[in-house]
Amino acid sequence: MSIRHFINLADIPPASLHAILRYAHELKRSKFAPPQVLDGLSLAMVFDKRSTRTRMSFEVAMKQLGGHTIVMNMDEMQLGGAESVESTAAVLSRYVDAIMIRMSDQPLMEELAKYAEIPVINGMTDRSHPCQIMADILTIEEHLGAIEGKKVAWFGDSNNVSNTFVEAAPLFGFELVLACPEAIHDRVPAGATVTADAAEAAKGADVLVTDTWVSMGQEGKSLDMFWPYQVNSELMAKANDGAIFMHCLPMHEWEEVTEEVAKSPASVIYDEAENRLHAQKAILAWCLENAGVSLRQAGFEFV
Numbered sequence: 001m002s003i004r005h006f007i008n009l010a011d012i013p014p015a016s017l018h019a020i021l022r023y024a025h026e027l028k029r030s031k032f033a034p035p036q037v038l039d040g041l042s043l044a045m046v047f048d049k050r051s052t053r054t055r056m057s058f059e060v061a062m063k064q065l066g067g068h069t070i071v072m073n074m075d076e077m078q079l080g081g082a083e084s085v086e087s088t089a090a091v092l093s094r095y096v097d098a099i100m101i102r103m104s105d106q107p108l109m110e111e112l113a114k115y116a117e118i119p120v121i122n123g124m125t126d127r128s129h130p131c132q133i134m135a136d137i138l139t140i141e142e143h144l145g146a147i148e149g150k151k152v153a154w155f156g157d158s159n160n161v162s163n164t165f166v167e168a169a170p171l172f173g174f175e176l177v178l179a180c181p182e183a184i185h186d187r188v189p190a191g192a193t194v195t196a197d198a199a200e201a202a203k204g205a206d207v208l209v210t211d212t213w214v215s216m217g218q219e220g221k222s223l224d225m226f227w228p229y230q231v232n233s234e235l236m237a238k239a240n241d242g243a244i245f246m247h248c249l250p251m252h253e254w255e256e257v258t259e260e261v262a263k264s265p266a267s268v269i270y271d272e273a274e275n276r277l278h279a280q281k282a283i284l285a286w287c288l289e290n291a292g293v294s295l296r297q298a299g300f301e302f303v
């Protein structure tokens, strides 16, 4: 039985991604009586960067489903110092049932997964943030129905979150336009639709989404070129009726989005944050289905 890592959306069969989302909706509906499908299982959570949502939502997700967590910062571990990735992966595989790791270096995470005998879940790298995008799609489906055929417009910097939207668009069948300064178009993944015209991107959009212009580790950078991409009321007015505003948080108040938009009825940012929890539960259940989780007993089968 192959190990179910959750590192790149494109490496997971689309039918499984859809099944994970269906289960996430179901788990949200049963959030006050969650099925104990991870009873007795343990998750190691490793971080080389700060986190509020990823850490809290994975910890609560494991506990709600009957499992346990162990949290470590990478600088407290032997990894990166005396111990190799191969040895660390082998040892963790003997203690816990899965690893959720936030580390800047995605190739290093992929190396860890290569040696691990248990699932490795990407809690964010400098290149991608797949758990965030699963929660975002869950949120879009909740507010707007099926994501297929919807127009998602991204504004501002090109980063790990926008990269993962680019990866998700063909898998989920939504249109994606990235509105970014011309100077950074060469950083946008190949094949993505990119424009320097924020108003054009907002026109007819169902979802307007942004993220901080200053990712962790980029403190002090100039913001001058990003101001035309701030999500404000004028941009929202160009979108479709009923369009929603999303942000994975934390926000840099009030740079990439105005207070007026972030606190408007169109803003679903706290549903999006809550949905990290429900998406994480379904991702964990899918990754651990082959580790003895009896989802069939709970009435759900992944395809």
Ligand code: CP
Pocket (backbone or CB within 6 Å): 050, 051, 052, 053, 054, 055, 124, 132, 248, 249, 250
């Ligand atoms: N959106 C997100 O990943 O939040 P944290 O950095 O707080 O985990």
